[in-house]
Amino acid sequence: MQTQLADFIRDTPEGREAEEILRKCVHCGFCTATCPTYQLLGDELDGPRGRIYLIKQVLEGAAPTEKTRLHLDRCLTCRSCESTCPSGVHYSRLLDIGRAVVAERVPRHGGEALVRRTLREFVPRPKLFGLAMGAGRAVRGLLPKSLQDKVPTLRPAGTWPAPRHARRVIALAGCAQPAMAPSINAAAARVLDALGISMVELPGAGCCGAVRFHLDDAEGARADARRNIDAWWPDIEAGRIEAIVMTASGCGVQVRDYGHLLQHDPVYAERARRVSELTRDIAELVLAEGDALRARLGARAQPREPLAWHAPCTLQHGQRIRGTVESLLTAAGYELTPVRDAHLCCGSAGTYSILQPELSGRLRANKLDALLEGGAARIASANIGCITHLQAGTDKPVLHWIELIDSRLGPAS
Ligand code: SF4
Ligand code: SF4
The missing domain is CATH 3.40.50.1860 (Rossmann fold)
Known part of the structure; x- marks a missing residue:
């Protein structure tokens, strides 16, 4: 796709990246068929090809409107279109760039801005989120259905095995998961323990940054990433761990992206790249111990x-x-x-x-x-x-x- 980016972005890192992505798109529309929002709404502008066009127009200097923002907001960032695209178009990266420009030029007001600000400030704080979840559980029956849906029944976590193996991995606790389902990381720790690997959570790490990143706050997301890197770095530097494990795939995709997110940070770029390199989904780690797992299961x-x-x-x-x-x-x-x-x-x-x-x-x-x-x-x-x-x-x-x-x-x- 031919592009003529406007002066405001052409010579920036984002502009160069956007141009490279846009050039790859051959406008074939294969991606449209596998886009969930296109399937529901039937509007080309609610599919990847239409959104790519909207972003291209904005980056070429057209003034975005609230309608532009709405079509971008409706995108789930599910990346089904990337799996389908035969040309390797990195749509989600382009969307991030487009959304940031549109958010700046078409600011949100009133209730919409307030909801986003509240989510950005509230969800990524594990203690605050945990308190709210506890209170929500206490009065669950009195809450409207929409809020009840966000307060899952607590499953007992069970015991977390004490570290006893030479092989050791760090797990990200995250922000919402410890309060919503502490049973998940405890189960992961037991499975890995049975396979000869100790899993630990380190104090100081918290939200992966995805919440802020997807709510128009890339700088807040970078701060979350730096805080996590600081919490993990001593163990990484000393060679005490072999991987950073994610039990929430939403966090995994974000932490794997730290290298890109902090690529221009003179202090953190190299550390972020190393963290991305060490990040594994729990499934990858368990699969690598497949023989041990099958032996345990076979018994x-x-x-x-x-x-x-x-x-x-x-x-x-x-x-x-x-x-x-x-x-x-x-x-x-x-x-x-x-x-x-x-x-x-x-x-x-x-x-x-x-x-x-x-x-x-x-x-x-x-x-x-x-x-x-x-x-x-x-x-x-x-x-x-x-x-x-x-x-x-x-x-x-x-x-x-x-x-x-x-x-x-x-x-x-
Ligand atoms: S499938 Fe890929 S190349 Fe084709 S329109 Fe979609 S993004 Fe562009
Ligand atoms: S990320 Fe998902 S919702 Fe967004 S355009 Fe691609 S397929 Fe559609």
């Missing part, structure tokens, strides 16, 4: 159970990890039911379910139909956002897959 009778697997977009499109969790669940005795349109987003998408509730609700209803039509009694996923969002729409239990593996391994020996 126990494993009744087959039909299970529906929902691959989060941040796992299958963002990190391109496909088939890994599926193979682990199958090895553990779960029979994965067929799920149609498995590439489509469930509508959670970070804070999308709060900011775009109508579209998000329609996507969830479609996703649950697809997940449950194969007769599964439970659903597994890999991201706290998807798990909470799906659970709010069904009585069938929705769990993190590592909790299912943990339950099959049983108590440590």
Whole structure:
């Protein structure tokens, strides 16, 4: 695609990156067919090709409007279009650049600005979020359904094994997950412990930065990244850990991007690159210990159970990890039911379910139909956002897959 970027951006790092991305797009439209918002709304401007055009126009000097912003806001950043694109167009990067320019030129006002500011300040603070979650659980029955949906029932975390192995990994606790589902990281720690790896969380680390990044606050996201790097760096520098483990694929995709996010930071660029390099989804780590896992599982009778697997977009499109969790669940005795349109987003998408509730609700209803039509009694996923969002729409239990593996391994020996 030929581009003539305007003076305000042409010679900036963002301008050069945008130009490179735009040049790759051949306008074929293959991506449109796999875009969830295009499927729902049927408007070219609510699909990737249309959004690419809108961003191109803005970067070439056209004045964005509230309508431009709305079409960009409706994008889930699910990156299904990137998986489909035969030309390797890095759409999400272009979207980040386009959204930042539009947010500056078409500022938000009133309730919309307030909601975004509140989310930016509240969600990434684990203590504050934990207090609110505790209070929400205490009065859950009195809350409106929309808020009840955000307050999942607490599953007991169980014990977290004390570090005892020479092999050691750091886990990101994150911001929302410790309060919403502490059982996930505890289960991951038990599974890794059984495989000969100790998993620890380090004080000082917190939100990965994704919440702020996707709410027009790239600088806040960089501050979150620097804080996490500071918390992890002594262990990385001393060679005490072999990986940084993510149990929420939404955080994983963000931390893997630290190298890019801080590439122009003279102090943090190299550290950020190293952190990205060390980052692994828990599925990658467990798969690498596949023999040990199979040996542990083989020692126990494993009744087959039909299970529906929902691959989060941040796992299958963002990190391109496909088939890994599926193979682990199958090895553990779960029979994965067929799920149609498995590439489509469930509508959670970070804070999308709060900011775009109508579209998000329609996507969830479609996703649950697809997940449950194969007769599964439970659903597994890999991201706290998807798990909470799906659970709010069904009585069938929705769990993190590592909790299912943990339950099959049983108590440590
Ligand atoms: S599939 Fe790729 S090249 Fe084709 S229109 Fe979409 S982004 Fe552009
Ligand atoms: S990221 Fe998802 S919602 Fe956004 S344009 Fe691509 S496919 Fe559509």
